[in-house]
Amino acid sequence: MKRSFRRVLPQLLTLAALMALVTLFFPQFLSIDYAGGRLSGPVIDVLKRGAPVALLAVGMTLVIATRGIDLSVGTIMAISGAVAAWALSSGWGAGPAVILAVGAGLVCGLWNGCLVAIVGIQPIVATLILMTSGRGIAQLITEGRILTFDAGPFAWLGSGILLGLPVPVFIWVLTAVGVAALMRRTALGLLVESIGINRSASALAGVNATVLLIAVYMASGLCAALAGIIATADIRGADANNAGLWLELDAILAVVIGGTSLLGGRFSVAASVLGAMIIQTIDTGILLAGFPSEYNLVIKAGLVLMILLIQSPNLVGHWHFLRHSLRRDPDASPRGAKS
Amino acid sequence: MKTTLLTTAAVMGLAAAASAQTVGFSQIGSESGWRAAETTLTRQQAEERGIDLRFSDAQQRQENQIAAIRSFVAQGVDAILLAPVVATGWDSVLEEAQEAEIPVVLLDRQVDSSEDLYLTAVGSDLVHEGEVAGQWLADTVGDQECRIVELQGTTGSSPAIDRATGFRNAIEGMDNLEIVRSQTGDFTRTGGKEVMESFLQAESGNEICALYAHNDDMALGAIQAITEAGMDPGEDILIVSIDAVPDIFQAMANGDANATVELTPNMAGPAFDALEAYWSDGTEPEKFIQTESTLYTQDDDPMAEYEARKDLGY
Numbered sequence: 322m323k324r325s326f327r328r329v330l331p332q333l334l335t336l337a338a339l340m341a342l343v344t345l346f347f348p349q350f351l352s353i354d355y356a357g358g359r360l361s362g363p364v365i366d367v368l369k370r371g372a373p374v375a376l377l378a379v380g381m382t383l384v385i386a387t388r389g390i391d392l393s394v395g396t397i398m399a400i401s402g403a404v405a406a407w408a409l410s411s412g413w414g415a416g417p418a419v420i421l422a423v424g425a426g427l428v429c430g431l432w433n434g435c436l437v438a439i440v441g442i443q444p445i446v447a448t449l450i451l452m453t454s455g456r457g458i459a460q461l462i463t464e465g466r467i468l469t470f471d472a473g474p475f476a477w478l479g480s481g482i483l484l485g486l487p488v489p490v491f492i493w494v495l496t497a498v499g500v501a502a503l504m505r506r507t508a509l510g511l512l513v514e515s516i517g518i519n520r521s522a523s524a525l526a527g528v529n530a531t532v533l534l535i536a537v538y539m540a541s542g543l544c545a546a547l548a549g550i551i552a553t554a555d556i557r558g559a560d561a562n563n564a565g566l567w568l569e570l571d572a573i574l575a576v577v578i579g580g581t582s583l584l585g586g587r588f589s590v591a592a593s594v595l596g597a598m599i600i601q602t603i604d605t606g607i608l609l610a611g612f613p614s615e616y617n618l619v620i621k622a623g624l625v626l627m628i629l630l631i632q633s634p635n636l637v638g639h640w641h642f643l644r645h646s647l648r649r650d651p652d653a654s655p656r657g658a659k660s
Numbered sequence: 661m662k663t664t665l666l667t668t669a670a671v672m673g674l675a676a677a678a679s680a681q682t683v684g685f686s687q688i689g690s691e692s693g694w695r696a697a698e699t700t701l702t703r704q705q706a707e708e709r710g711i712d713l714r715f716s717d718a719q720q721r722q723e724n725q726i727a728a729i730r731s732f733v734a735q736g737v738d739a740i741l742l743a744p745v746v747a748t749g750w751d752s753v754l755e756e757a758q759e760a761e762i763p764v765v766l767l768d769r770q771v772d773s774s775e776d777l778y779l780t781a782v783g784s785d786l787v788h789e790g791e792v793a794g795q796w797l798a799d800t801v802g803d804q805e806c807r808i809v810e811l812q813g814t815t816g817s818s819p820a821i822d823r824a825t826g827f828r829n830a831i832e833g834m835d836n837l838e839i840v841r842s843q844t845g846d847f848t849r850t851g852g853k854e855v856m857e858s859f860l861q862a863e864s865g866n867e868i869c870a871l872y873a874h875n876d877d878m879a880l881g882a883i884q885a886i887t888e889a890g891m892d893p894g895e896d897i898l899i900v901s902i903d904a905v906p907d908i909f910q911a912m913a914n915g916d917a918n919a920t921v922e923l924t925p926n927m928a929g930p931a932f933d934a935l936e937a938y939w940s941d942g943t944e945p946e947k948f949i950q951t952e953s954t955l956y957t958q959d960d961d962p963m964a965e966y967e968a969r970k971d972l973g974y
Contacts, residue, residue, distance in 0.1 A: 347862065349861075356890070357890055361889070363858075363861050366858070366861065370854055370857075465690050465693065465696055465973075466693050466696075466973070466974060467693065467849070467877070467907070469907060480884070480888055552850060555850065555853065555884075556849040556850055556853060556880075556881055556884065557884070560848060560849060560850070560877075563846070563848040563849075563850065563851075605858060608843055608854070608855055608862075609858050609861060609862050611843075611862060613842070614812055614815045614842070614843050614844035615816075617815070617844070
């Protein structure tokens with residue numbers, strides 16, 4: 322337990338620092354009200370709005386741990402949202418709509434997994450195919466319109482309240498806890514890491530790498546489908562053109578901020594969802610601070626760059642080296658600076 | 661007597677058939693509901709006027725549009741309607757049409773070519789749309805204090821810039837109107853909802869008097885955010901937006917939205933009017949025909965407007 326806490330400590334510190342920074346610009350950031358049976362406040366908004374990226378990051382973490390990448394998750398969100406809205410508008414209930422949407426996500430994941438594990442296409446290329454063509458599939462389902470449906474049990478998944486908190490918060494927290502438990506309480510996590518470090522070696526050692534790889538891409542598709550359901554339920558409509566647009570990049574960023582290497586191997590689901598919360602804190606903070614919208618992306622890029630620089634192993638190495646040499650010869654550096 | 665009437669009718673029918681004109685229409689594609697509605701209305705207008713419309717969908721590619729125009733020229737159509745996907749690179753193909761003496765009418769978007777190369781351009785004035793929205797708000801609140809929040813379109817896009825400018829022109833010099841927050845919602849419902857949530861947190865909801873959204877979709881997202889925050893959109897916060905898509909009329913019928921300014925998808929109607937005048941006596945129209953930016957409010961029977969629009973393909 323202590324080790325896993327130390328693993329996510331940098332992300333927790335970053336998040337705390339960011340929240341302090343946002344509070345400087347928007348003093349009520351940490352205030353939470355309770356009214357009408359629900360908690361409300363900027364922090365609650367961060368938890369709720371961060372749900373899609375957090376879910377995508379959970380799936381993306383597993384894929385990246387196998388030394389892969391899944392560029393199609395944003396598109397899968399659009400497809401599963403379109404399927405759900407289509408099911409609802411053709412008179413099916415909320416239950417079948419969720420099942421069909423999740424099924425669509427799993428099929429997309431299966432497609433990606435087969436391309437990577439069986440056909441042997443590089444993951445970035447294999448998932449690029451669905452990323453570019455999938456939005457067309459979603460548009461075919463919605464016939465190019467924003468397919469809307471009435472509020473009901475399905476809309477509750479996106480904007481409902483459970484125990485005072487928005488429902489999407491429960492969805493992403495439970496998914497993250499479930500996946501983390503499945504990976505760490507069993508040997509599954511170790512097997513995923515072994516594929517990422519060396520697929521042939523792990524196959525020779527008896528790991529069924531092909532099936533496991535397909536399963537990992539299907540898990541990513543499943544997470545994307547859940548994110549798509551939340552996004553669609555939230556606005557009570559499926560917007561095939563815009564749902565999940567560019568969110569795959571935010572998801573990859575969340576995993577990277579979470580400290581998982583893009584070269585595969587060791588991973589941490591908890592750190593990745595913390596990464597997602599860090600990104601959402603930046604986004605919400607920018608909106609609350611009230612800067613002109615032209616600065617949004619510049620501020621976000623600047624903050625992300627700072628976070629990644631602080632976490633960079635090379636820089637940390639240099640820092641330790643510097644501190645060490647300073648300690649050994651306390652007079653050396655100041656004298657150099659004066660001259 | 662009966663025979664004479666019949667003969668006259670037959671002769672008139674023949675005359676109508678002889679003057680049936682052929683028009684080629686190169687459409688960008690169907691990237692948005694508005695674009696689909698424009699295509700539907702162009703077909704309807706052509707049918708009503710007995711014009712034979714040849715339709716070509718360019719799927720967002722200029723080379724497809726250039727190929728379509730060349731094929732229209734080869735077919736010897738009487739006019740070409742072009743909704744250009746980009747502004748540049750049209751000179752040579754427009755010259756080819758001119759040499760074949762086929763008038764070209766631009767729909768909705770402009771090109772960078774010389775004005776001599778096309779008959780006229782039909783389009784909406786985006787600044788004017790913003791002015792109509794701003795004028796409505798100024799008239800509605802009178803001399804009451806009003807703190808306005810603004811949902812902008814995609815940063816840097818021309819509709820976002822022009823609609824922001826127009827709105828500011830309209831409320832300029834009115835000290836009781838103030839834009840207190842302005843942020844981009846990227847023209848999407850999700851964007852509108854998320855940004856409105858942050859506005860409600862930052863300005864503590866009850867101090868916001870009106871919302872101006874650069875398109876209806878963002879307004880529809882914002883309406884949900886306002887409802888979920890326990891307030892009454894349309895009452896507690898006035899909502900004015902632009903585009904007039906069907907769903908905003910439903911929101912107006914429910915009392916959730918207050919006004920919208922129409923960006924009409926009927927660009928073909930004025931284009932055919934200009935072409936018919938040109939065919940009959942060679943009248944040269946103005947180089948830019950501005951479509952009307954009609955304002956719709958809750959008093960304009962929004963449910964009927966919704967019914968009229970819902971099947972246009974939005």
